[in-house]
Amino acid sequence: MHFYKSLTAAAVATVLLGGCQLTSSGAEQPNKAASAQQQRQALPEVEISHQSFTLPNGLTVIVHEDRKAPIVAVNVWYAVGSKDEGPSQTGFAHLFEHLMFNGTENYDDEYFGPFEKAGATDMNGTTNNDRTNYFQNVPTPALDMALWMESDRMGHLLGAVTQDKLDEQRGVVQNEKRQGEAQPYGRVFSVLAEETFPAGHPYSWSVIGSMEDLNAASLDDVHQWFEDYYGAANAVIVLAGDIDLETAKEKVTQYFGHIEAGKPLTKTKSWVAKSTGTKRMTMEDNVPASRMYKVWNTAEMGTQDSDYLGLLVDIFANGKNSRLYQRLVYDEQIASAVFGFQYDRVLAGQFILGADAKPGVELSAIEAIVDEELQRLLKEGPTADELARVKFRQAANFVRGAERIGGFGGKSDILAAGEVYHGNPAFYQQQLETLQNTTAADIQTAMDKWLTDGAFVLNVVPQPNYMTGESQADRSELPTVGALPELDLPELTTFTLSNGLEVALAERHDVPTVQMSLVFDSGYAADFGDKPGTASFTMNMLKEGTTNRDALELQADLDSLGTNLNASASLDSSRISMDTLTTNLSPSLEIFADVLLNASFSADEIERKRSIWLQNITKEKAQPQAQALRVMPGLLFGDNHAYSVPLTGSGTVDSISALTRDDLVSHRETWLRPDNARLVIVGDTTAEAIKPILEQQLANWEQPTSSKPSKQFVPVAQQQSNRVFLIDQPGSPQATIIAGQLAPSGNTSDAEAIDVMNTILGGSFTSRLNMNLREDKGWSYGVRSTWLDADAQGIYLTVAPVQSDKTKASIQEILRELTGYIGDETATPAELEKVKSNKTAKLPGAYETKGALLQAIVNALEKEQDMAWLESYGERVRSLELDAIHTVADDVLRPNALTWVIVGDLAQIEEQVRSLNLGEVTVLDADQL
Structure with missing residues (x-):
C-alpha cells in the first residue's frame, strides 16, 4: 500500500487524534462568490500521540489513547509475508494466516466465536508481500479475552494444528484463488509479478501462490514457518483506544511475557530490479473490455522518490481532473475507465497505470496517449493548482481515516506500519514533511529517473469467445468479558426550513468534519412505468456539470475544499451525500446546492455517461453474482412490479440507450423536491450555525404546487414450487x-x-x-x-x-x-x-x-x-x-x-x-x- 493513499497533510491547523482536541484556522469565512480554490482553508496537520515499550522477549508494543468510545483496537503485525516464502513455497504465508483462525492448544475451536460473543468489530487477518496482520476492535471489558486469544495463537498454536485442519484450510485458500481468478482481470497480478521481476525475486510470485505449492504444503512446513517467523521479537502489537500505557504494560506482560523470542532473522532491505527497454505481453481472458496495464519498477517504500511518485499518480491518473482521465475519457472518449497507483512495498515499488478501452478502440491508441501525456508532464511539470489540489484531497481523506482507531487504515494500522516497515511508529510524520516540501521539480526529477525506461506493457483482451519470562496467565479458561456499557448516542435536533425541508442534526465534535445526506423517497422503484435505470442515471448525472460549473470545474472545486460529494440511488431511496471539513462547510454547501438545483444535463455529458454506463452493464454481465442479481428481482416479482428491476440499479441496455434529457429532467422535477426529502446531518456543527447557511443556499429550492409523488406497489404472492x-x-x-x-x-x-x-x-x-x-x-x-x-x-x-x-x-x-x-x-x-x-x-x-x-x-x-x-x-x-x-x-x-x-x-x-x-x-x- 502506498502511504499517500491514506495519508497526506501539511501544517497550519492542529488535530491531536488521541486527546481528540481540535483546533482550526481562525481565518474569516470567504465570500461565497469566490472560487472554491480561493476559499479552501489551510491543510490539517495530524499527530497520532503514542508511547512504546518492548518486553524482554523482544515484543514491541505501541499504545495510543483515544477515549471517545469504550473500545480498544488490538492490531498484531508479524514482519513476514509472501516475500519470505521462496519460489517453491508460494502461498504459504497466506495459508498460515488461515490456520491462525482454527484454534490453539488452549482454545481448540473457531477463533471467531469468543469475539462474536463479545461484540468485536473490524476483525480480520490479512497477508501481503511484506507482513501478516491480525486485528479486531473489542469493547473495553473484552480486552483481556482478546489479548489471551492473540497471545495463545502466538505462543500456543502448533499443538492444535492437525492434518485435517491443514487440508481444510488448503481447500478454502484454493477456493479463494479460484474465486479471484474467475473474476474479470483476476489473473493479472500473478502475471505482473512473474513478468516484472526476475526469477527468484521475492515479489516474482503472487501472495496467494500456486496450486502446486499449496498442495505440497505439509505439517512440517507449518511447524517450521511458525518457528521461523512467529516469535515475539518479530511481532508488533498496537493497542489503540480506551487504554493507557500502564494498563497496556500490565496486560501485555501478563499474556505475552512468557512467549519465546523466536529465531534471529536476516532480511533483505532493498531489491528494486529496475528494468531497461520495453517488454510487452498480450493475455486473453474472460473480460468485458480490453485493458492496458503499463508498469515500471521504482524506488522502494519510505524513499522520497516513492512519495513523489505517489503524488504524481494522483495528478496523472486518479479522478476526473487527472490528466489521463480528461484526455482519454473526456476529450478523446476512447476509454471508459482510467486508474493508477504507486504500489509501495519494502523491497521495491511499482508505478502502475491502466485504462479500459471502449469497444472498437485499439489499446495501442490508448498507450500512445499515455506516453504523450507522460512526456508533456515530464517536460512542463504539474501546475501549482494540480499539486495543491492533490495534497489537500489526500489530507482530507486522512483526517477522515484517522477518525477510526482500528480496521484498514485506522490509527493502529498507521502506527504498526511505521514500526514494522521503518522502525518508527511516527514515520508518517517524515512523509508529511516530504509532502509539504514537494515541488513540481521534485516530481519531474522522479519521473525522469524512474519512468523514462524499463516499462512492461500488458494488454488484457477478451477471449474470442529474545528472553522468556514465566507465564502469568491462567490458560485453563478464557478470561470473562465484563459488563458492557449502554449505548449513548448524541441528541437529535430537528428543525424545518422555510421551504418545508425537514432537517435532523446529531452533533459530534471529535474531528472537524461534517457529513450529511439529503434522502429522497424515490430510488429504483420510482422507475416503475418509466425506463429502468432512470433514477440511478439521473442521480449520477447531478455531478456531471451545472449551469455554473462544468463537470471538471465542479470536481476541481470539491477537491480544492477537501470535500466528497456523491449522488446515488438504491432500491427505495435516492440521496445526495456530502462529507466536508468544518472550516469549508459554507463553500461546500454552495456546491451542494448547485448540484441539487442547477444540474445542466448537457447533451455531451449524457452521451459520455451513457457510453460508460452501457459498458458497465456489459461488465456486470461478465461477473457471475451481478448477472444473477440482474435477473432475480424480475423472476421473483414478475414484470409488472416496481421492484422488477436489476438489483444493481443500472437498468438495461435498451432502457439506457433510450434515455433522453427530458427523462432526466422529469425525474428530477418529479421526485427531488423538498416535501419528498429529509436532510440528515452528523458532525462538527450546530443547528444555530448551519440553519442560516442552509436557508441561504436552498432559498431557491421551492416546494412545487403539484401533489407529492408516490410509488405504487402490488403485493406479490409466494411461488409454490422450485x-x-x-x-x-x-x-x-x-x-x-x-x-x-x-x-x-x-x-x-x-x-x-x-x-x-x-x-x-x-x-x-x-x-x-x-x-x-x-x-x-x-x-x-x-x-x-x-x-x-x-x-x-x-x-x-x-x-x-x-x-x-x-x-x-x-x-x-x-x-x-x-x-x-x-x-x-x-x-x-x-x-x-x-x-x-x-x-x-x-x-x-x-x-x-x-x-x-x-x-x-x-x-x-x-x-x-x-x-x-x-x-x-x-x-x-x-x-x-x-x-x-x-x-x-x-x-x-x-x-x-x-x-x-x-x-x-x-x-x-x-x-x-x-x-x-x-x-x-x-x-x-x-x-x-
Whole structure:
C-alpha cells in the first residue's frame, strides 16, 4: 500500500487524534462568490500521540489513547509475508494466516466465536508481500479475552494444528484463488509479478501462490514457518483506544511475557530490479473490455522518490481532473475507465497505470496517449493548482481515516506500519514533511529517473469467445468479558426550513468534519412505468456539470475544499451525500446546492455517461453474482412490479440507450423536491450555525404546487414450487449459486427476529451455511444468506460460489440446511445466545464514525423512529426468545419454493443441476440480461 493513499497533510491547523482536541484556522469565512480554490482553508496537520515499550522477549508494543468510545483496537503485525516464502513455497504465508483462525492448544475451536460473543468489530487477518496482520476492535471489558486469544495463537498454536485442519484450510485458500481468478482481470497480478521481476525475486510470485505449492504444503512446513517467523521479537502489537500505557504494560506482560523470542532473522532491505527497454505481453481472458496495464519498477517504500511518485499518480491518473482521465475519457472518449497507483512495498515499488478501452478502440491508441501525456508532464511539470489540489484531497481523506482507531487504515494500522516497515511508529510524520516540501521539480526529477525506461506493457483482451519470562496467565479458561456499557448516542435536533425541508442534526465534535445526506423517497422503484435505470442515471448525472460549473470545474472545486460529494440511488431511496471539513462547510454547501438545483444535463455529458454506463452493464454481465442479481428481482416479482428491476440499479441496455434529457429532467422535477426529502446531518456543527447557511443556499429550492409523488406497489404472492434458471459462463472454474424467495418488508415488527434467524443460518462467518460449505467441506471461499429488507416486500437470498465439480452436492447441502432449520434442526439456545451476545456486545463501537451514525439515523427516521429506538436496539434483541426465531424461520423460509439462479460453465454444471430434479430448468441468454 502506498502511504499517500491514506495519508497526506501539511501544517497550519492542529488535530491531536488521541486527546481528540481540535483546533482550526481562525481565518474569516470567504465570500461565497469566490472560487472554491480561493476559499479552501489551510491543510490539517495530524499527530497520532503514542508511547512504546518492548518486553524482554523482544515484543514491541505501541499504545495510543483515544477515549471517545469504550473500545480498544488490538492490531498484531508479524514482519513476514509472501516475500519470505521462496519460489517453491508460494502461498504459504497466506495459508498460515488461515490456520491462525482454527484454534490453539488452549482454545481448540473457531477463533471467531469468543469475539462474536463479545461484540468485536473490524476483525480480520490479512497477508501481503511484506507482513501478516491480525486485528479486531473489542469493547473495553473484552480486552483481556482478546489479548489471551492473540497471545495463545502466538505462543500456543502448533499443538492444535492437525492434518485435517491443514487440508481444510488448503481447500478454502484454493477456493479463494479460484474465486479471484474467475473474476474479470483476476489473473493479472500473478502475471505482473512473474513478468516484472526476475526469477527468484521475492515479489516474482503472487501472495496467494500456486496450486502446486499449496498442495505440497505439509505439517512440517507449518511447524517450521511458525518457528521461523512467529516469535515475539518479530511481532508488533498496537493497542489503540480506551487504554493507557500502564494498563497496556500490565496486560501485555501478563499474556505475552512468557512467549519465546523466536529465531534471529536476516532480511533483505532493498531489491528494486529496475528494468531497461520495453517488454510487452498480450493475455486473453474472460473480460468485458480490453485493458492496458503499463508498469515500471521504482524506488522502494519510505524513499522520497516513492512519495513523489505517489503524488504524481494522483495528478496523472486518479479522478476526473487527472490528466489521463480528461484526455482519454473526456476529450478523446476512447476509454471508459482510467486508474493508477504507486504500489509501495519494502523491497521495491511499482508505478502502475491502466485504462479500459471502449469497444472498437485499439489499446495501442490508448498507450500512445499515455506516453504523450507522460512526456508533456515530464517536460512542463504539474501546475501549482494540480499539486495543491492533490495534497489537500489526500489530507482530507486522512483526517477522515484517522477518525477510526482500528480496521484498514485506522490509527493502529498507521502506527504498526511505521514500526514494522521503518522502525518508527511516527514515520508518517517524515512523509508529511516530504509532502509539504514537494515541488513540481521534485516530481519531474522522479519521473525522469524512474519512468523514462524499463516499462512492461500488458494488454488484457477478451477471449474470442529474545528472553522468556514465566507465564502469568491462567490458560485453563478464557478470561470473562465484563459488563458492557449502554449505548449513548448524541441528541437529535430537528428543525424545518422555510421551504418545508425537514432537517435532523446529531452533533459530534471529535474531528472537524461534517457529513450529511439529503434522502429522497424515490430510488429504483420510482422507475416503475418509466425506463429502468432512470433514477440511478439521473442521480449520477447531478455531478456531471451545472449551469455554473462544468463537470471538471465542479470536481476541481470539491477537491480544492477537501470535500466528497456523491449522488446515488438504491432500491427505495435516492440521496445526495456530502462529507466536508468544518472550516469549508459554507463553500461546500454552495456546491451542494448547485448540484441539487442547477444540474445542466448537457447533451455531451449524457452521451459520455451513457457510453460508460452501457459498458458497465456489459461488465456486470461478465461477473457471475451481478448477472444473477440482474435477473432475480424480475423472476421473483414478475414484470409488472416496481421492484422488477436489476438489483444493481443500472437498468438495461435498451432502457439506457433510450434515455433522453427530458427523462432526466422529469425525474428530477418529479421526485427531488423538498416535501419528498429529509436532510440528515452528523458532525462538527450546530443547528444555530448551519440553519442560516442552509436557508441561504436552498432559498431557491421551492416546494412545487403539484401533489407529492408516490410509488405504487402490488403485493406479490409466494411461488409454490422450485424453479431453476441457468446462465452459461464458459470456462469458469466456479458455479455461483443464488437461491431467492420473497420475504417480509423491512417495516415488519419481526425485523430483529428475522435478522437473528438469518445470522444463525447464513449471515455470519460462523453461520451454519458457511461452516458447512467452507469450513467442513472446503468447497467454497464463503457462503452467505441475506435478507434484503425493502420497504414494500423483501427478498431472501442464499449466495454460494462453489467449485464447479461440487455444484450438485452444494445445492443438496443448502437444501439440507434450509429444510433442517425449519424441521428437525431448528435454532438452538446456544446459537441464539451467541448471536444475541454478538449483536449487543458490538454496539459500543458500532457508531464510532459519523458515517455509521448518519446511516443509522437515516434508517430510523425512514421507519418513523427516533434515537431512543436506536438506543433500545440492544434491549429488543436481548428480549428475543427461541420461539420467536422458530416462528419467523417457519414464516420466511420456503426451501420447496425457491427460485434458483446458477451461473457457471454449463458444460460442467448443467447435468449436475438437472439430475436434482428441483423443478423446471430454463437456460437464460446472458446477452439478453
